[in-house]
């Protein structure tokens with residue numbers, strides 16, 4: 001049975017009416033990827049206020065990884081709401097926060113003993129991770145990467161690479177943030193065509209080991225522009241998310257790990273988008289076999305409730321004294337209950353196994369699209385976190401943002417909620433719920449294939 005059911009033109013009359021009210025009363029700042037207004041969401045399906053049903057290939061920007069209104073999570077939230085909603089961890093502590101910290105600490109056994117600090121959003125957790133690293137090391141400099149996205153608060157903006165629309169007009173930003181190249185082989189200077197990914201061999205069999213070249217460039221920036229002894233932290237996404245779904249190969253991350261160890265630098269993985277099954281393992285670092293000192297989590301952590309975490313080596317988290325970090329709502333009781341339920345759900349091995357199957361289906365189908373459509377410069381990703389990069393010419397690799405926007409529009413007009421991303425805005429990313437049924441995935445991908453075929 002197809003899931004998509006469009007009963008009105010898109011957007012429908014009620015969505016249009018509410019959108020007018022939105023334009024009048026709401027800040028124009030937040031994006032509008034689609035013009036529909038949600039009424040209900042369940043599993044992989046969103047129903048709008050006109051009764052149209054859409055397949056959700058965005059998961060609220062990679063948040064509802066277990067699908068909308070996962071019953072276990074909903075029950076946990078309802079039970080917590082019966083007890084209390086808020087006391088503030090800073091005033092009267094509660095078991096949910098404490099137990100959640102205990103369970104998150106167990107996610108990094110190689111870094112044990114670990115401790116956790118909870119906050120509300122990904123950006124807020126990133127800010128706090130930098131605070132921990134600076135206090136621990138007594139140093140100031142932070143190295144972030146091209147394509148990096150870390151959020152909208154001031155430090156997070158400074159760490160974010162892309163100027164427009166994230167940073168334009170908001171300067172000045174905090175100082176002592178430096179940028180190194182991200183291991184994007186496709187767009188590394190001198191690379192023609194699609195070089196594919198890293199072969200992950202002990203001895204790199206490629207004629208040019210891109211991991212080594214790009215790492216050398218990083219090390220040179222650290223040595224020449226900053227001085228290693230001044231670096232507090234290196235922060236990297238294991239798969240650059242907003243920057244275009246570019247996976248950082250394990251060998252590159254291992255070189256960073258070794259460099260951080262040599263120079264006493266805190267290695268932070270921003271797993272806000274890659275976490276909670278998005279790449280086929282609970283955290284991406286679990287399959288990359290590299291342990292950061294601190295990991296930043298949010299999004300899928302509470303499957304839709306606002307919650308984020310910094311988890312990592314106790315000696316780093318302990319460096320901040322009493323009252324040094326915090327916030328009224330940090331680690332809210334409802335959100336902690338949701339996150340504990342999320343972790344319970346992931347204890348069932350079938351959840352990650354299904355996520356990996358979905359990833360394989362996506363990978364295979366996107367490869368077929370790449371053979372069929374010249375406009376796809378590269379299909380890539382890690383597990384189910386996958387994307388295609390659109391170019392107007394496969395030789396010059398000129399980014400085709402207009403084509404990506406056209407596909408997103410065609411998709412929602414035909415019942416699929418899809419998002420673009422990328423430094424050049426030309427990447428179509430597939431953030432499907434990891435619980436999506438294979439038939440639903442197929443139905444949505446057929447719409448996307450038709451959208452790509454419709455491009456002039």
Ligand SMILES: Cc1ncc(COP(=O)(O)O)c(C=O)c1O
Pocket residue numbers: 061120121122123124126149150151152237241242270271272273274298299
């Ligand atoms: C990797 C990464 N870090 C940080 C953030 C910021 O998270 P939030 O929007 O919850 O502040 C995001 C959001 O997309 C993200 O993808």
